[in-house]
Amino acid sequence: MKKETLLKLLQSTDYVSGEKISKELGCSRTAVWKHIEELRKTGYEVEAIPRKGYRIITYPNTIQPHDIKVHLQTSCIGQQLTYFESVPSTQDVAHRLAQEEAEEGHVVIADEQTRGKGRMGREWHSPLGTSVSMSIILRPKIPPQKAPQLTLLAAVSVVRAIKKTTGLDCEIKWPNDILINGKKVVGILTEMQSEPDYVHSVIIGIGMNINHTVEHFPVELKDKATSLMVEAGEEVNRALLLSHLFYELEQFYHDYLQQGFSVIKSVWECYAVSLGKRITARTLHGTLIGVAKGITDEGVLLLEDDFGEIHSIYSADIEIK
Numbered sequence: 001m002k003k004e005t006l007l008k009l010l011q012s013t014d015y016v017s018g019e020k021i022s023k024e025l026g027c028s029r030t031a032v033w034k035h036i037e038e039l040r041k042t043g044y045e046v047e048a049i050p051r052k053g054y055r056i057i058t059y060p061n062t063i064q065p066h067d068i069k070v071h072l073q074t075s076c077i078g079q080q081l082t083y084f085e086s087v088p089s090t091q092d093v094a095h096r097l098a099q100e101e102a103e104e105g106h107v108v109i110a111d112e113q114t115r116g117k118g119r120m121g122r123e124w125h126s127p128l129g130t131s132v133s134m135s136i137i138l139r140p141k142i143p144p145q146k147a148p149q150l151t152l153l154a155a156v157s158v159v160r161a162i163k164k165t166t167g168l169d170c171e172i173k174w175p176n177d178i179l180i181n182g183k184k185v186v187g188i189l190t191e192m193q194s195e196p197d198y199v200h201s202v203i204i205g206i207g208m209n210i211n212h213t214v215e216h217f218p219v220e221l222k223d224k225a226t227s228l229m230v231e232a233g234e235e236v237n238r239a240l241l242l243s244h245l246f247y248e249l250e251q252f253y254h255d256y257l258q259q260g261f262s263v264i265k266s267v268w269e270c271y272a273v274s275l276g277k278r279i280t281a282r283t284l285h286g287t288l289i290g291v292a293k294g295i296t297d298e299g300v301l302l303l304e305d306d307f308g309e310i311h312s313i314y315s316a317d318i319e320i321k
């Protein structure tokens with residue numbers, strides 16, 4: 001807790017005096033100096049000028065709770081953070097915490113996953129230190145059939161947070177692949193714990209390729225996947241990106257609960273890359289080819305085949321022709 005308070009104090013662009021820090025933390029000047037040394041050991045570059053005070057010059061690219069909290073501007077999402085350096089899957093931990101009554105907005109976050117889960121039973125690779133894997137617990141009072149709307153809500157939040165942090169423009173391929181220049185940079189997996197007419201929790205799993213170099217990707221993914229660093233040409237501060245994401249998510253979630261899905265749908269459509277295009281949709285029940293006509297208010301994709309028949313697609317892999 002002291003670390004978080006100290007970081008918040010030092011966040012100001014001006015120098016903060018040792019006296020002010022010792023008052024705020026309720027400790028001696030020697031103890032302040034020790035706390036500053038500890039920060040330095042975790043990668044923060046802190047300048048110390050006699051009679052002026054302390055100032056952070058560089059932030060480390062780590063994603064422990066105090067790294068994120070220093071930037072965080074939310075009241076719910078990300079206020080509770082459970083961090084792992086390495087974990088099989090954040091999704092599994094979040095499911096367990098949700099069953100144990102974790103509060104809405106609790107986020108499980110990991111530097112590395114060893115058995116990350118993708119959509120349609122696939123694996124998700126999250127190498128140590130370059131990616132971020134997270135699972136966000138929400139408890140919306142909505143009927144279960146509306147839960148897929150939250151996937152689209154998460155997708156627009158990710159797009160906005162990436163733009164704010166890096167300036168990069170992303171596109172969304174239905175339902176939830178985030179692409180830059182046609183290559184996937186973020187994947188979203190939404191799962192739910194529910195009764196037939198009641199949602200206990202929705203777990204939004206988000207995997208982001210952030211500071212991967214081209215070499216980090218397995219050969220079979222080289223043409224299909226990219227990272228923010230590859231696209232932006234510079235390293236991206238992961239904690240800052242996460243704090244922006246939690247902020248965007250909180251705003252959109254609030255609007256969604258107040259005004260319904262239409263607010264999300266219109267934003268989502270601005271970023272959608274597949275709409276109006278000829279696509280191949282590979283579902284668990286077979287393949288459909290046709291034109292993506294739009295999405296319904298439930299977030300379902302409508303495909304018109306070559307005979308003019310409209311198909312509702314709930315889950316599929318989409319290839320744009």
Ligand code: BTN
Pocket residue numbers: 088089090091092113115116117118119120122124132133134135177186187188189205206207208
């Ligand atoms: C996809 O297939 O595109 C979805 C990938 C979702 C990966 C994320 S990473 C955090 C969370 N934990 C998991 O095991 N999977 C999701």
